[in-house]
Amino acid sequence: MAVISETIKDMKGYKLHIVKTEKFKTNTIVWKMKTPLTSENVTKRALLPYVLQSSSKAYPSTSKLRSYLDELYGANLYVDVSKKGEYQVLSFSLEIANEKFLSDPEPLLKKGMELIAEILVNPLAENEAFDRETVEKEKRTLKQRIQAVYDDKMRYSNFRLVQEMCKGEPYALHVNGEIDDIPALNEQNLYEYYKQAFTEDELDLFIIGDVNEDEVQSIAEGLLQFEERTPKSLEAVKADNVEEKTVKDKEDIKQGKLNIGYRTNILYGDQDYYALQVFNGIFGGFSHSKLFLNVREKNSLAYYVASRLESHKGLMMVMSGIEFNNFDLAVKIIREQMEAMKAGDFTEQEIEQTKAVIENQMLETLDTARGMVEVLYHNVVSEQKVSLDDWLNGMSKTTKEEIVEVAKKVQLDTIYFLTGLGADK
Structure with missing residues (x-):
């Protein structure tokens, strides 16, 4: 059904x-x-x-x-x-x-x-x-x-x-x-x-x-009746030659904000979009993710850390709150987690746990009418016809190899750090 x-x-x-x-x-x-x-x-x-x-x-x-x-x-x-x-x-x-x-x-x-x-x-x-x-x-x-x-x-x-x-x-x-x-x-x-x-x-x-x-x-x-029209559509801008850059701003704040942007080169409706969802979940999407466990729990570097996808733009953002002097170490550990994903350094158990959380999250979204509309509207924006069953099915069938392939496509684009006025860096 x-x-x-x-x-x-x-x-x-x-x-x-x-x-x-x-x-x-x-x-x-x-x-x-x-x-x-x-x-x-x-x-x-x-x-x-x-x-x-x-x-x-x-x-x-x-x-x-x-x-x-x-x-x-x-x-x-x-x-x-x-x-x-x-x-x-x-x-x-x-x-x-x-x-x-x-x-x-x-x-x-x-x-x-x-x-x-x-x-x-x-x-x-x-x-x-x-x-x-x-x-x-x-x-x-x-x-x-x-x-x-x-x-x-x-x-x-x-x-x-x-x-x-x-x-x-x-x-x-x-x-x-x-x-x-x-x-x-x-x-x-x-x-x-x-x-x-x-x-x-x-x-x-x-x-x-x-x-x-x-x-x-x-x-x-x-x-409701309106003039017929051909809606304007745009190709998502995909950056070909991504050159890594670091930008720092200083403001009168108590806690640093480290945000890192990646180009995933994958859009909603693409064949490897399902694997991208699972990749993001293992990398930084949930509380069992690599970022959460390594940046926050093991090294106590971040007050919060998570990654999220912009599905129609092919971006992934990492957001974290850190002490000003932990910038270099936090960036280093986040880079290491990405390398681990590209090397396939994650278990079948992590994959299954992530799939279960994604499915739960999706079904929770569908528990509200507005959530249903948001899910269905993805097809309008992407000009695709992805049914919910296809989505859940595609995600649940994702293999480790497909997740590693997705990880290899992800490119770090920009590191942004909002730091304090009195900070050294």
Whole structure:
């Protein structure tokens, strides 16, 4: 039996993805829009969903919109801006009770879909401009969101690593854009970009829950229709000649942040992607990994250490917090763990343990509707058709030889160290 059964239908200007499941007592509606990251639009795009979710024509203030959500049995509405490879993705999500479990026969799914459509296509706007007050309020909040990255040194050091490692590549752009771009944004140019996004973006609507597929399709057809388009797609930038570099910044901090970026040269949907998952798990992904055991446990060098993959960009990042004077030793031990992976210095037991943890993690992700959408959306971004069963199967069949082959493809690109003002190095 399939882990997830997804039906995809071509609609006018977008794709409708329906996952019929009895797993949840709620229905989840998620609208996603994707386009290549560009420096001229990244900040506008980061602002747009927050302006749209704060009000609409029918609900001209945030309080009116929120009180309507309360009427819908406390439905939850949230937006998000994320980066998947070289793309910037906007998400609008609504989680609403399934009327099957209520004594009131009110058509909540239909009302939820109507509300998402209202937010997307009937914004609070007139004369080709959004409401000025709303835009100004959300500009202030966006500024705070960008500032928060600088204030959180763990996130900041990862951002700096990406900036240095991917110079000249769209991926170097921060998902929330640039503080310096915010003053130039206004109700007119943001509205102009809103129209452009709905004309050009790749659009996808996900409905997850115990629903009737024909009913969902019929409601969607009545509510959402857009111009047909060929979505812009980008080849992920693969660096051919990787030259190792080390970058150090100094700030008034108490703990050093050591972040190391590798090029895996493997993307989601590639044949050796499954082996890459297992490789990352053994190397630094989990608490039984080489990095955790050798850098943190045996040598007590790090407060935290882990590695994670960027599947649509072919990157692996190692993040760790260390004492300023432990930089050389920590880098040396991390390099040794990578060499051990390339030499096949790991056991069948480590492989099996890692596969079990990955499978568990995946099944846990599928325990939430939003998790299901994120997993299924990988196929949209990668333009692949990888079913969950194929994914789990491919991962569980991965051999030691395949993991070693993957390890040999991984190249160290950039070592980034955020150190203290008084540190020697």
